[in-house]
Amino acid sequence: MTKINRRTFLKLLPTVPFYKVAWPALQTAVQGHNLAQSSDQPNILFLVFDTLSAQHMSLHGYNRETTPNMARFAEKSTVFHKHVAGGNFTSPGTATMMTGTYAWTHRAIQLHGLVHDEFVQKNMFSLMPDNYHTVAYTHNLLVMSLLHQFRGDLDLFKHTRDLCLSDGQFADRLFFDDYTTAFWAETTALQGGATPPSGLFLSLLDRFARFAETRGFKNELASEYPRGIPNLHTLFFLLEDAIDWIEEQVVTMPQPFMGYFHLLPPHEPYTPHADFIDIFTDGWQPTEKPKLYGAKNMPQAALNRERRLYDEYLAFTDQEFGRLLDNLEQQGVLDNTYIILSSDHGELFERGIRGHVTLTLYEGLTHIPLLIHKPGQQSREDVFQRTTAADILPTLMQITGQPVPDWCEGTVLPTFGGAEAAADRLVYSVEAKSNPKYAALTEATVAMYQNDMKLIRYFGYNEGEELYELYNLNDDPEELNNIYESETGLASDLTTALKDKIFAENAPYRRE
Ligand SMILES: [Zn+2]
Numbered sequence: 393m394t395k396i397n398r399r400t401f402l403k404l405l406p407t408v409p410f411y412k413v414a415w416p417a418l419q420t421a422v423q424g425h426n427l428a429q430s431s432d433q434p435n436i437l438f439l440v441f442d443t444l445s446a447q448h449m450s451l452h453g454y455n456r457e458t459t460p461n462m463a464r465f466a467e468k469s470t471v472f473h474k475h476v477a478g479g480n481f482t483s484p485g486t487a488t489m490m491t492g493t494y495a496w497t498h499r500a501i502q503l504h505g506l507v508h509d510e511f512v513q514k515n516m517f518s519l520m521p522d523n524y525h526t527v528a529y530t531h532n533l534l535v536m537s538l539l540h541q542f543r544g545d546l547d548l549f550k551h552t553r554d555l556c557l558s559d560g561q562f563a564d565r566l567f568f569d570d571y572t573t574a575f576w577a578e579t580t581a582l583q584g585g586a587t588p589p590s591g592l593f594l595s596l597l598d599r600f601a602r603f604a605e606t607r608g609f610k611n612e613l614a615s616e617y618p619r620g621i622p623n624l625h626t627l628f629f630l631l632e633d634a635i636d637w638i639e640e641q642v643v644t645m646p647q648p649f650m651g652y653f654h655l656l657p658p659h660e661p662y663t664p665h666a667d668f669i670d671i672f673t674d675g676w677q678p679t680e681k682p683k684l685y686g687a688k689n690m691p692q693a694a695l696n697r698e699r700r701l702y703d704e705y706l707a708f709t710d711q712e713f714g715r716l717l718d719n720l721e722q723q724g725v726l727d728n729t730y731i732i733l734s735s736d737h738g739e740l741f742e743r744g745i746r747g748h749v750t751l752t753l754y755e756g757l758t759h760i761p762l763l764i765h766k767p768g769q770q771s772r773e774d775v776f777q778r779t780t781a782a783d784i785l786p787t788l789m790q791i792t793g794q795p796v797p798d799w800c801e802g803t804v805l806p807t808f809g810g811a812e813a814a815a816d817r818l819v820y821s822v823e824a825k826s827n828p829k830y831a832a833l834t835e836a837t838v839a840m841y842q843n844d845m846k847l848i849r850y851f852g853y854n855e856g857e858e859l860y861e862l863y864n865l866n867d868d869p870e871e872l873n874n875i876y877e878s879e880t881g882l883a884s885d886l887t888t889a890l891k892d893k894i895f896a897e898n899a900p901y902r903r904e
Contacts (some may be wrong), residue, residue, distance in 0.1 A: 433523070433648040434767050434791060435729040437720075439638075440489075440652070441709055442482065442532055443659040443748060445738025446475070446668050446759040448699075448706055456672050458706045461714025462738035464651040465763060468726070470773040470807050472762040475828065476841060477737045480748050480823050482534040485736030485781065488608040489852055490515045490538060492785030492800040496833055496897040502825050504534050506541055506572060514799065516652070516785050517545035521792055525646040529555065531629055531656035533575065535736075539652075540571045548645070555637055556629040557621065586666065610705065620663045630710065633717045639717070643723050643805050650788075654736070657709040660747060662701040663760055664708035671707060672700050681742045681872060685859045686752040686837075688744035690878075700742040717856050730791055731765040732784070751823055753839040754871055760823045764805070775806045778841050780819045786810070818842055827852075832898035840890045846871075847886040851893075860887060 446452045449459040451466055452473065478488025479495050487493075487500035491511045495501045499508045512518070518525050528539050529550040545550045552809040553559035558847050606628060613630075615622050621628050638653050645651070678691050678699065690698075705784075713733070720726060739748055740756040748757055762779065764787075782802030789796045790804045804810030824836035835852035844866035850859040862883050876883045 397697060411428065413863075420633065433521075435642075435648050435725075436524075436650040436791065437638075437642060437725075437729050437790065438485070438650070438652045438732045439713070439716075439734075440654040441658065441713070441735055442654065442656050442704065443737065443739050444709070444735035444761060445740060445756050446735075446761045447756045448703060449761060452761070454837075456674070456678065456703050456707075458703050459710045461652045461710045461717065462733065462761070462763065464714065465731075465765065467719055469731075469733075469763040469765040470769075470805075472764075472775045472779050472805070474776060474778045474841075475734070475762040476778065476780045476819050476821050476839075477735070477758045477760045477761055477791070478736050479821060479830070480734050480750060480753055481825070482532055483538070484822060484824075485760075486535050486538055487511075488781040489736070489784045490517075490542070492516075492782050492797075492802045494716045494782060494801050494820050494897075495824060496894075497799075497801060499829055500830055501822070501827060504537055504572070504576070504824075505829065506537060508830075510543070512541055514797065515542050515545070516788055517542045517650070519785070519789065519797070520545070520650050521794065523648065524792070525649040526651075527641060527645060527649060528652040528654075529634065530654035531556070531624070531627065531634065532654055532659070532747050533624075533627070535654045536866050537572045537575070547754075548641075552627065553903050555634045556627050558606050558628045559626060615874075616661055616666055618666055618669055620661060622657060623661065624659065625631070627656075629656070631655060631712050635712050639716055639723075640774055642720060642725055642729075657708075657712075657842070658701075658702060658705040658739075660739075661704035662698075664820045665711075668704045668708040668711075670704070672703050676700075678742075679870065679872065681870065684861060684874065686743075686745070686750055687749075688746075690746050691746050691817070693745070695746055698746045700739070726765060726768070728767045730767060731763075733761060734781070734784070735760040735762040736781075741852050742800065751826075751837050751850065753821050753823055753837050755865070755869065758839060762805075773807055777806050777813065778819050778843055779805055779819065780821075816842055818893070830901065832901040833894060834898075838890060838894060840886065842886065842889075845882065845886065846875075847883070847890055849890055850885070862886065 448454050449462065450457045451459045451463045477485045479485045483500040483503065483505040484495040485500045488495065491498045491507060491514060498511055500506055520526055525547050526545060527548040528546050530536055530539060531552060539549060608620060622631055634655055641651060677696060688879050697772060737748055738757045738760055740750060740754060742756065743754065780802055783805045786796040786800050787805045787808050788803050790808050790810050796804060801811045819841040820840040822836065824833055826837045827833055832849060837848065837850045840847045844864055846863045846865055848861040860876045861874045862879060863871045
């Protein structure tokens with residue numbers, strides 16, 4: 393039986409297109425018809441939890457029980473153990489999944505970055521077969537900007553605010569066609585960024601209006617969310633509402649479908665439901681790590697506390713995922729749907745760094761989960777080859793019976809057929825938010841993996857400066873021991889390979 397959360401349903405009533413399209417179908421579903429069985433071509437349900445680090449998942453060996461529900465899902469899925477994010481924050485990480493290319497190609501390298509115009513026609517939505525119904529939703533405004541670029545290929549582009557308690561932004565309401573420009577103008581004006589006197593006045597007005605708007609539900613939900621209602625800047629939302637809506641969509645929308653749902657938890661601030669407050673007060677003191685380039689100054693005790701809060705929010709997120717999974721399973725959705733679970737990047741609580749706004753690319757940031765349930769899959773498969781977020785798009789091509797475009801930098805994932813990736817394949821993660829968008833990468837951090845060897849190169853942050861770290865992740869998964877100076881032969885070979893790669897990728901932007 394489909395459960396419709398009352399709050400969600402009442403909120404959705406005024407959105408006429410949804411109501412007209414979905415309600416009759418929803419009633420059919422409630423009567424017990426199994427809509428999920430009605431298409432020969434498989435559906436694709438792509439769930440992204442923002443800032444979900446594989447390094448924090450009990451499924452991947454973390455010592456807190458953070459992901460029991462994702463572990464249940466793993467028993468009917470293919471689990472990719474060495475999956476690498478495209479970058480360390482939302483824009484590059486998400487764009488790599490959506491375009492099958494690395495950041496030096498898609499160019500969503502800056503905060504709130506957009507992809508190069510050519511990718512408006514080269515992404516996971518535009519490349520779906522015409523008969524696929526495509527739907528997307530996100531809580532994350534950086535992802536909303538990317539989806540806005542791709543909206544011409546979305547049958548349903550659900551706006552962020554539609555599933556929020558309060559969104560506090562005007563850009564998408566008033567200027568949707570110019571969403572990203574309007575977003576920046578609004579952000580600058582209201583936060584007093586560029587024009588202090590008038591900006592400050594607007595900011596005060598804005599805060600007052602927002603206070604009035606949010607006070608009601610904050611009071612109502614205070615006991616359920618003692619650390620605050622899930623939010624980011626001006627957005628307030630309940631993960632439960634988005635989960636309920638996704639379930640409704642999956643059960644009622646035309647098939648075959650491809651749904652991309654990018655939810656903000658466990659992104660900061662870490663605000664779990666009351667049931668998850670203080671579940672990890674175990675006193676665990678993680679090993680303190682060496683402070684190298686990019687380190688910051690948060691004291692270790694504060695990092696440990698923040699880690700615990702993140703872990704509790706992750707456990708809450710996992711519970712909501714489990715609830716969705718159980719409901720979809722009851723509806724028979726697992727029988728003809730690929731369910732992809734992943735993230736755009738992770739989170740860091742080490743070397744004085746808390747969060748993901750950093751120029752580093754340590755495993756907490758770059759090691760992300762990837763689990764894929766194939767239609768009808770009943771047992772677990774484990775893949776230990778190194779894979780990248782750029783492999784998602786080629787795999788979607790394979791699933792839908794289409795050729796992989798030659799401009800893709802990823803390959804079809806292992807166990808999905810297609811050509812096997814080379815055993816010595818090189819995989820990358822790129823951080824370049826301070827580099828000009830359409831210019832050669834001259835100020836950036838790039839991590840390069842070859843199996844379990846990981847080379848990190850920092851370059852251009854100070855004039856002429858280049859720094860390297862090298863880790864053997866098999867022996868040293870926590871990156872405690874930088875072997876760049878001791879493994880000189882290997883370090884030299886990998887350095888040459890990485891510099892050659894960056895040189896080649898910079899070619900279109902280099903003045904010869
Ligand atoms: Zn993100």
